[in-house]
Amino acid sequence: MSMIYTVRQMKVLGIESSCDETAASVVEDGRVLLSNVINSQIDIHAVYGGVVPEVAARSHLEVINPVINQALATANTSWDDIDAIAVTYAPGLIGSLLVGTLAARTLAILKDKPLYPIHHVEAHVYANFITGQTDSLSLSLPSKQPEFPMLALIVSGGHSQLALFKDHGDYELLGQTQDDAVGEAFDKVAKILGLPYPGGPSLEKLAPSGDSHKYEFPKAKMQNSYDFSFSGLKTAVLRAVQREVGVDFTFPSHELAARLNGVQRADFAASFVRIATETLVDKTERAFRDYAPRSVVIAGGVAASPPLRKALSARLPLAIEYAPMQLCTDNAAMIATLGYYYAQKNDPVDPLLLEVVPSLSMTQTAWKRSLS
Ligand code: KG4
Numbered sequence: 001m002s003m004i005y006t007v008r009q010m011k012v013l014g015i016e017s018s019c020d021e022t023a024a025s026v027v028e029d030g031r032v033l034l035s036n037v038i039n040s041q042i043d044i045h046a047v048y049g050g051v052v053p054e055v056a057a058r059s060h061l062e063v064i065n066p067v068i069n070q071a072l073a074t075a076n077t078s079w080d081d082i083d084a085i086a087v088t089y090a091p092g093l094i095g096s097l098l099v100g101t102l103a104a105r106t107l108a109i110l111k112d113k114p115l116y117p118i119h120h121v122e123a124h125v126y127a128n129f130i131t132g133q134t135d136s137l138s139l140s141l142p143s144k145q146p147e148f149p150m151l152a153l154i155v156s157g158g159h160s161q162l163a164l165f166k167d168h169g170d171y172e173l174l175g176q177t178q179d180d181a182v183g184e185a186f187d188k189v190a191k192i193l194g195l196p197y198p199g200g201p202s203l204e205k206l207a208p209s210g211d212s213h214k215y216e217f218p219k220a221k222m223q224n225s226y227d228f229s230f231s232g233l234k235t236a237v238l239r240a241v242q243r244e245v246g247v248d249f250t251f252p253s254h255e256l257a258a259r260l261n262g263v264q265r266a267d268f269a270a271s272f273v274r275i276a277t278e279t280l281v282d283k284t285e286r287a288f289r290d291y292a293p294r295s296v297v298i299a300g301g302v303a304a305s306p307p308l309r310k311a312l313s314a315r316l317p318l319a320i321e322y323a324p325m326q327l328c329t330d331n332a333a334m335i336a337t338l339g340y341y342y343a344q345k346n347d348p349v350d351p352l353l354l355e356v357v358p359s360l361s362m363t364q365t366a367w368k369r370s371l372s
């Protein structure tokens with residue numbers, strides 16, 4: 001084991017604001033959740049059918065201080081007890097990232113705390129390392145932490161990737177999407193069918209009442225068998241909907257949904273969810289066979305999907321303990337958790353110098369890889 005635990009009982013305050021959730025959380029020793037405050041903007045953005053960046057940034061600004069204060073209060077923690085601050089600095093919407101990092105930088109200076117820059121996508125994986133909680137929370141948590149080597153299927157609104165972790169901060173990307181992320185495909189297909197944002201839960205609510213074999217959508221064939229492509233699937237759904245309602249591709253797509261009846265909508269939802277899920281499970285199973293990891297985890301908003309969890313558990317010959325859904329979609333507990341492991345191997349960043357990076361692969365994070 002290369003890790004040296006120098007600090008006992010380290011409490012990290014995590015701050016997350018990369019997209020449309022303003023969140024703060026306190027986590028002890030990268031394992032025990034003491035508070036998990038999330039202010040979601042879903043209602044604000046649902047009106048527009050997706051996240052509006054300027055609206056998101058403004059909303060973060062309004063709630064960031066109360067959210068942080070509430071995270072400390074519900075964790076029963078004063079500033080004296082906080083050992084470090086971890087904040088999402090990449091990737092995400094620039095205005096949204098700026099609000100969270102500015103708050104974290106200011107607090108790091110004022111309260112004299114070390115500050116650690118955290119990559120949002122990498123942090124999603126760390127939701128799976130939370131195995132304990134304070135009495136006032138009642139999440140259904142895994143009974144033990146994942147072991148290395150660990151295969152991670154990371155599926156969110158912006159990312160679809162398979163990564164193999166040998167240790168904290170020491171991993172390789174086996175494959176990733178070449179176009180749309182799977183969450184993006186869920187959101188776009190939901191929009192075509194006239195279902196509310198976010199698309200994942202909307203489609204899954206409808207899918208059980210539909211025929212999942214009514215439409216046979218194609219699975220993309222990729223050169224690297226771990227890569228994904230979801231843009232073709234989304235277009236295949238669009239074309240099938242156009243055929244079903246008897247219009248061609250010049251027909252405005254936002255008017256299609258009104259021409260579908262309830263049965264058609266449910267059949268499309270069920271068929272799409274089945275193919276999207278099968279695609280993710282096929283690739284994860286292949287990587288499992290090729291790399292024989294000790295643990296498999298799923299991470300990111302789409303990891304909250306019950307059909308995905310069910311299909312993966314049915315296909316893989318190992319018991320998977322999933323993180324609770326509240327920790328799969330965006331939250332700050334995952335930021336505080338990764339912050340702890342990151343702090344074991346890295347120096348804090350100068351709060352005056354931390355900059356946001358809206359677009360950054362997780363393989364380009366600031367980990368001192370040579371130490372791992
Ligand atoms: O990780 P996340 O909260 O934000 C990003 O970092 O992107 O992921 C959001 C994505 C959305 O595309 C949403 O449709 C999807 O996660 N999602 C789901 C479910 N809950 C959220 N997809 C499938 N099933 C769900 N239950």
Ligand code: ZN
Pocket residue numbers: 120124156157300301329330
């Ligand atoms: Zn996310």
